[in-house]
Amino acid sequence: MIESNDSPSCWSQMRLLRIFKGPADHLAERLIKTSLNGTVELVEDANNTPECYSPVPPSLPDDELPFIPASIVSASATSGRHWIVIDNIIYDCTDFITEHPGGQEVLKPFKGHDCSWQFWRFHGKQELQQARELRVGRTSGVRNKFKERPRFVGLRPWGADYL
Numbered sequence: 001m002i003e004s005n006d007s008p009s010c011w012s013q014m015r016l017l018r019i020f021k022g023p024a025d026h027l028a029e030r031l032i033k034t035s036l037n038g039t040v041e042l043v044e045d046a047n048n049t050p051e052c053y054s055p056v057p058p059s060l061p062d063d064e065l066p067f068i069p070a071s072i073v074s075a076s077a078t079s080g081r082h083w084i085v086i087d088n089i090i091y092d093c094t095d096f097i098t099e100h101p102g103g104q105e106v107l108k109p110f111k112g113h114d115c116s117w118q119f120w121r122f123h124g125k126q127e128l129q130q131a132r133e134l135r136v137g138r139t140s141g142v143r144n145k146f147k148e149r150p151r152f153v154g155l156r157p158w159g160a161d162y163l
């Protein structure tokens with residue numbers, strides 16, 4: 001909920017406002033509904049598509065990245081942008097995918113999806129640091145298509161007694 005300066009008279013009043021959130025080059029136009037008590041509520045993002053976002057400066061902390069709803073991230077799967085999500089941070093791999101040392105094929109199934117556990121299977125913090133310049137935003141609730149398999153396979157079943 002965002003406080004408004006004026007006192008709009010009814011719910012039916014619909015206005016298009018600009019919300020200045022995140023870095024200046026990441027402004028998005030959003031549709032706002034005003035209420036009786038003078039507050040305005042975000043109803044729906046207008047004009048909010050993956051193409052609206054571009055990578056942010058590496059110096060920007062993760063919690064200051066623009067928040068991009070999971071619905072927009074999922075919609076990116078059918079867009080021209082190759083977004084992937086690692087630990088709720090969105091990386092634009094559109095150009096990087098052809099440069100990825102592990103090849104393009106491994107990144108393709110994750111367009112518009114979370115791939116956190118898969119990333120951590122093959123990389124460490126150093127690779128995540130390299131990905132910093134690809135960050136476009138932060139998100140929450142984006143699905144990973146694949147269930148994580150157990151990391152370690154024991155040499156014998158639980159409870160087995162071979163001694």
Ligand code: HEM
Nearest residue numbers: 091093100101102106107115118119122123127130131134
């Ligand atoms: C923005 C995200 C990513 C970045 C910046 C990145 C970066 C890299 C880098 C730098 C390497 C070379 C590592 C080395 O030579 O030791 C690599 C290799 C690799 N990456 Fe990624 N990667 C990303 C996402 C992913 C994802 C999501 C997957 C899997 C689903 C993946 C799978 C692999 C594989 C299989 C290799 C080869 C590993 C090997 O040869 O040992 N990568 N990646």
